[in-house]
Amino acid sequence: MIRNHLLRAALAASAVVIGAAAASADEVNVYTTREPGLIQPLFERFTAESGITVNTIFVKEGLGERVATEGENSPADLFSVVDYGNLIDLVDRGLTQPVQSDVLEAAIPASLRGADGQWFALSMRARVIYTSKERVTETAMTYEDLADPKWQGKVCIRSGQHPYNTSLIAALIAKDGAEVAEGWLEGVKANLARKAGGGDRDVARDILAGLCDVGVANSYYVGLMRSGKGGEEQVAWGDAINVILPTFKDGAGTHVNVSGAALAKHAPNRDNAVKLLEFLVSDEAQKLYAEANYEYPVKAGAPLDPIVASFGDLKIDPLPLTEVAAHRKDASLLVDEVGFDN
Template sequence: MTVGNSLRRWAPGTLLTSAIMLVAQGAFADEVNIYTTREPGLIQPLLDAFTKESGIEVKTVALKDGLAERVASEGENSPADVLMTVDFGNLVDLVEAGVTQPVKSEALESAIPANLRDADGNWFALSLRARVLYADKDLNDLTSFTYEELADPKWDGKVCIRSGKHPYNIALISTMIAKDGAEKTEAWLEGVKNNLARPAAGGDRDVARDILGGICEIGIANSYYVGLMRSGKGGPEQEEWAKAIKVILPTFADGSGSQVNVSGAAVAKHAPNKDNAVKLLEYLVSDEAQGIYASANYEYPVKPGAPIDPIIEALGPLKVDATQLTEIAANRKTAAELVDKVGFDE
C-alpha cells in the first residue's frame, strides 16, 4: 500500500472524527452547568439575564441537599461547572470535601469584600441576608440594639426565636464564639434561653406573627423575610404580621456591625467549562445582577454601592460585621454543642 493510498483511506474517518469533536467542543463552549440547592425560581431571572448578555446557555440541576456528595461521587466525569448554595457553612463544606477549585479574578476580588470570600478563591459570596431584630412597633424607645442584649434580664419572657440548631442561629452563635470565646457565649446563650417567651421553634416569620399575637416583644430573624412579608409575596396574613413590627439592624457590642449570612458559589473541581463558570460568577457580581438579586429575593447586594430593593433599603444602612466567614464556620461544631449543653431548644 502506498503512502497516498493510506492517506486517502484514513482521511475520511479522521475528518469525521475531527468534525464530531469540533461540534462537541462548540456546544460545550456555549454552556455552563450549575448544581444548586437554591430555589430554581429565585435564581432563574439572573440566569436568563446572563444568557441574554453572554450567549452562554445555563443548565441547572436543583438539589435539595447532598451537593458535595453528588459532585464527589461523579468525580472527574462530573458535568458540574458551578456549585451554588446558601449559608457560608455549606460553602466551606464544599471546600473541605475537595470538590472546588481556586479562582483568581480581579472582577470578583474587587466586587466582594475580603471577609465575604475564601482567601484562596475557592468560593465567593454573591448576596447577603442580615440577622436583624424584629420588635413590637409600639416600643418607641427602642431605636438601637446589640445581639448581646438578647440576654439582658429586662427581656425576660419577651423573646421569640427559631431553633438554636438552625443554620441561621448557628452562624450567629459561631460569630459570638469567634468574638468572645466559648465560655462567654455559653453564658450569653443561657441568658437568651431564660428570656424566651416560648420554646425556640418555628420559622423566622413566626417571630413577627407572635409579636402581633402578643406572645413576645422582640426576636431575631432574617432581613429578607421582611421583604417577603411587606411586599405581599407572603400573602395578606403575613402583611399583617409585618405591620406589627419594626426592624432594627443590630450590631455586636464591639460596634463591628451586623451579622450576615450569604448565598454564594464555587467553581467545581473538574468543571468542563471553567471559563464560562468564571464568566457567570463575574456577571453575578455586576451591578445589573446584584440589582436582580435585590429585587427578586430581597437580599442585600454583596457588592458595595449596588442597588438595594426599596423595602430593604428602608431598614437603614447595613454595616457588615468584619469577622472572616471562614473563621466563623470553624466554630459551628462548638456552637451546636453549646445549644445542646444549655438545652436551648428544650
C-alpha cells in the first residue's frame, strides 16, 4: 500500500515537470500500448508532412492508472491502443474528451467510433474462420455453424476468456440474447478437438497437423504467417488454411475488433492531436496501417495488402461496438458458466 502510494506520488510529481513543458506549437505527445514499430512509420510520415514532432510514450500496462495519477498535469495528448474495450474503458474513466471533426466522421463508419466523438477506430482486424485446404470444402460459413454437430472433434480456438472471443460472444448476446449465446458456447465446446487455448496462429498450426479442420482466429495473423514475418515454419501454417469471412446468421456482416485512438482530457497540444488523428484516416496513413500489420483500413476504398485482399470483400457487421462492449462482462461470465476453457 505504501509502495503504491509512493509510486503514484512520484508519477504525479514527474507529470508536473513534464506537463510544464508539454505544450508546444510543434509537438504532440502520444501514449500508446501498441508496439512502437507498428505505428512509428505513420508518425514519421505525419512529422514529415506537418512539421509536428510526435513524442511516443510506450505504456505496456496500466495506461489508465498512469494517466489518472498524472491528472491535469498529464502531458498526454492522444491515446493509441488496441481493442475497442480499452478505448471505452478510458472514456468510462473520464480520461478523454470529445472531438468533432468532419474528416473523422466522413472516414470512419459510425459503428466504429463513439457516438459522442470520444474515441475512433483507425484500423480493423476481422474475426474469421480458418479451414483446412485439404479437408474442408465449405467456402461460406456463419459463426453459428461452428456449433453444428457436423464439426464434432474438429474445431480449434483459443481461450474463451481472451478479449478476441469475449467480444465475439458479446456480439452474439447483443443480437440474440444470453440464452442463445450460452447454447452456442456449449455447442462449440462439444465440437472442440482440443482444450480451448493457445493463440490464433496455433489454430492454423493445428489444422496443418490434422488435429482440427476449422477454427476461429483473427485475419491479420494470416498475413504475418504467409509473409514469413512470423518465421519460415509459420509460412506452412498460413498456406495450409483457407480464410472464410463469416457472418452471424443474420447475414449482417463479419465481426471486427479495432485499434484506435482517443483525445486525452487534459491534452496540452489539443490542436496538434486532432491534426494527427485526421492524418491517421488519410489515404496515405490508412495504406501504411494495412502494410504494417496486415490490418483492414477503416476508410472505405483504402488499399489492402494483397494477402488480406485475397480473403474477399469484407462486409463489416454494422452493430455498434459500443453496444457489443456493454455485453462483454456477461460474455465472460457465460464462458465460465459453461466451463468452456476446462
